[in-house]
Amino acid sequence: MNELAITVIGQDRPGIVAxxxxxxxxxxxxLTDSTMTRLRGHFAMTLVCTGPSAAEAEAALAPLAAxxxxxxxxxxxxGDSARAAVGEPxxxxxxxxxxxxxxxxxTRVLAEAGGNVTDLTTRLTGPLYVLVAEVDLPPGTAGTLSQRLNEVAAGLGVVVTLRPAESDLL
Incomplete structure (x- = not known):
């Protein structure tokens, strides 16, 4: 079975997802995995699906982009690109x-510690910048990593928090 990664972007309007x-x-x-959002009036969709060939999917989507x-x-x-989560969420x-x-x-601090960003969202609301990320961390690294993140955050003039994810929320 074919597995495809598809992206769709453009000016937001009702009905794009449908x-x-x-x-x-x-x-x-x-559609097996997807994320869809509106970013400052632009719509962005990324999804993974199984079924048709890439050529069939491209041909089917072409009229929407015409x-x-x-x-x-x-x-x-x-299909083997999906790896099991390594570490702690x-x-x-x-x-x-x-x-x-x-x-x-x-994210550089996370990468240097062997952490993997699995989802990340940012928003700018007036002068306030907010970043929320789900990350997988190597076991036993959270304490040291939290300290390093706080050092970097202080230099940027921001506040960072790092806490275990509750599995029922993911």
């Missing part, structure tokens, strides 16, 4: 005044 889902269902694509308001891309991915939150480099700095 249009894309209907087109993909019409060619036998089963007027240039949406951009759809399709890429075949291997944590939630990280960062908030403070917006400034250049917040995401780069805190």
């Amino acid at each position: 249009d894309v889902a209907e087109v993909l269902a019409g060619v036998g694509a089963n 007027d240039g308001r949406l951009l759809a891309t399709v890429r075949a991915v291997s 944590y939630l990280m939150a960062v908030h403070g005044a917006d400034r250049l480099g917040i995401v780069a700095a805190v």
Whole structure:
């Protein structure tokens, strides 16, 4: 069975999710994982599905992108690309005044500790910048990592919190 990674982006409007889902269902694509959001008036969708070939999915999505308001891309991915979570799930939150480099700095600290970002969302609301991330951390690293994150956060003028994720919330 084919596994595809599909992205759709464009100016937000009602019906994009329905249009894309209907087109993909019409060619036998089963949506297995997805994330969809609106970012400052733009819609962004990333999904993984199984079923048709990449060429079939591209051809089916082409009419939705024909007027240039949406951009759809399709890429075949291997089914073995999904790996089991390694480590312990944590939630990280960062908030403070917006400034250049917040995401780069805190994710670099995570990467250096062997942490893996599994989901990350940011929002700018007026002068307040908020980052929320789900991360998998190597066992036993949370204490040291939290200390290092606090050091980096202080240099950025933001506050960071790191706490174990409750499995029923994920």
